[in-house]
Amino acid sequence: MALTLFAAIAVIALRLFLFYSGNPPEGTDFMLVHFFAMVTLIYFTGHRMLVRDRTTRFPDLMRNEFSNAAIYALIMGVFLYLYYTFIDLDEFPQKMEERIAALVAAGKTEADARESLLVMFTPFNYASITFFTLLAVGAFNALVIAATQHKLLRRFIR
Numbered sequence: 001m002a003l004t005l006f007a008a009i010a011v012i013a014l015r016l017f018l019f020y021s022g023n024p025p026e027g028t029d030f031m032l033v034h035f036f037a038m039v040t041l042i043y044f045t046g047h048r049m050l051v052r053d054r055t056t057r058f059p060d061l062m063r064n065e066f067s068n069a070a071i072y073a074l075i076m077g078v079f080l081y082l083y084y085t086f087i088d089l090d091e092f093p094q095k096m097e098e099r100i101a102a103l104v105a106a107g108k109t110e111a112d113a114r115e116s117l118l119v120m121f122t123p124f125n126y127a128s129i130t131f132f133t134l135l136a137v138g139a140f141n142a143l144v145i146a147a148t149q150h151k152l153l154r155r156f157i158r
Contacts, residue, residue, distance in 0.1 A: 003048070004068045007041045008075040015083070024088060034076065034134055042069055042141050046149045050157050062146040069138025077131030084123035092121045 011033055018025055042065045049056050049064055084091060096117050103113035 001068070003044055004041060004071050007037045008072055011037050011076065012079050019088060035137060038069055038072060038134065038138055039141055041072055042138065042145050046146055050149060050154055054154060054157060058146060058150040061150055062142050065146055066139055066142040069142055070135060073131050073134035073138055076134055077127045080130055081123050081127035084126060092123065096121045
């Protein structure tokens with residue numbers, strides 16, 4: 001759990017640093033950081049379990065790794081909601097205006113374009129999509145890393 005909190009705090013600090021330095025990342029560009037944090041978190045969570053007990057079973061490895069990944073995803077989902085609600089207030093209006101201009105250029109009326117985009121571009125939707133994406137990635141990574149640790153890496157732990 002401590003490793004999960006450390007990873008989440010590190011990613012939050014990086015995102016806030018980038019924002020306040022004037023280089024806020026595009027929404028999906030930052031997913032690489034999340035994926036790296038998730039893989040690192042999952043690997044070291046399983047490694048710690050195997051160091052404590054080399055006879056740890058595969059389901060226990062996977063359960064522990066996935067639960068830490070799920071906690072990370074939840075922390076990031078809540079953070080992103082708060083981030084886009086209170087800190088980066090210009091991101092969604094700017095994205096909406098870009099998309100509205102493109103839809104108007106394609107022949108749609110501005111009112112229809114604005115109405116359809118108001119539903120999509122909200123901090124809650126972005127945080128929810130990120131949460132479920134991180135949850136799915138965490139489940140997949142927990143499965144792959146737990147299987148690798150169970151079958152291969154267990155032999156090298158003393």
